[in-house]
Amino acid sequence: MVRRxxxxxxxxxxxxxxxxxxxxxxxxxxxxxxxxxxxxxxxxADTRRQKQAFFAAEAGLAEGREAVRLMMDSLGEDNFVFQNHLGAPVNEPGLGSINDPWYEVLPGPDTDDPWNYYRLKGDSLQPSEKTSGPDSLPTPNQAYSDYPDQERVRYRVFMHNDKERDVGVGEDRNRKVWLVAVGEVFSPGGRPTRSVVQALVVHQNQESVFSPGCVTRGCGPDMTFKTPDKSPPKTTYHTTL
Incomplete structure (x- = not known):
């Protein structure tokens, strides 16, 4: 037998x-x-865009608050009709309703685009703003290799009434209004990242006085309403053994 x-x-x-x-x-x-x-x-990237949108909304809210203050100071009216000074209400989904219309406070410079843009280009910066600074290590004043332009950050600001009683739609009498600021970072062909902030704005001409505790409301020096003594607190000291 042969084995293979x-x-x-x-x-x-x-x-x-x-x-x-x-x-x-x-x-x-x-x-x-x-x-x-x-x-x-x-x-x-989403976290960065969320922060940019939030800061844009905060900046828009501050700008809108100042615009409302200047407008109400110049008018001096107790009966403020939104449409007479801000135009027609916004007719866009999610921005107000028939019973609570929203009005544009800071319309964009372009009639076809209602957004205001926070654009920042490297050409508008000083040379010192494009370096790492004198205290940076290991190489101070090192120039940045690239400085991306900011082109996609924008905001809008709206105003609507605080729903006071016995007042018609789109009208204010107590000089209290809501400001709503929308910040957005948009991406062509992608989803935008938005942030919304709002604040109740109260307009008044008299000086505001603030103090700690309840002194402005008429309480006593012990910060309670139980004592009839309205004199200022004593400043003498007693030393005991």
Whole structure:
């Protein structure tokens, strides 16, 4: 009986399968790492856009508050009709309703675009604003390799009544109004990131006096309403052993 030597095809086939398995595992690990890095970059970008939108809304609210103050100071009216001074109410989804209309306080410079833009370009900055500063280490005053322009940050400001009683729609008599500021970072072809802030604005001409405790409301020097003594607190000191 003649014995034939064992074939080597089985060993070569097993090596090929093992190599394919290793390549598949490495490929899956690389794809998983790439997916994790991509999600982390998207998360950081969303956080940055949310902060930009919030700061744009805060800045728009401050600008709108000053515009309302100057407007009410110049009018000097107790009966403020929004449409007479701010135009027609906004007719856009999510911005007011028939029973509570919103009015644009700071319309954009373009008639076709109601947004106000916070644009910042590198050409408008001073040379010192494009460097790391004199105290930076290891190289002070190092110029930035790139300074991206800010083109996609914008805001809008609206005003509506505080729903006081016995007052018609779009009218104010108690000189209290709500200001709503919307900040947005838009992306062409993508979803925008928005932030909304609002504040109740009270307009008054008299001086505001503030003090700690309840002194302005008529309480005594002990900060309670139980004592009839309205004199200022004593400043003498007694030393005891």
């Amino acid at each position: 030597p064992p074939s080597r095809r089985q060993s070569r086939g097993f090596t090929l399968l093992l190599a394919l398995g290793v390549v598949a595992v490495v490929t899956m690990a690389v794809m998983l790492s790439y997916s994790v890095v991509g999600r982390e970059a998207d998360t950081q």
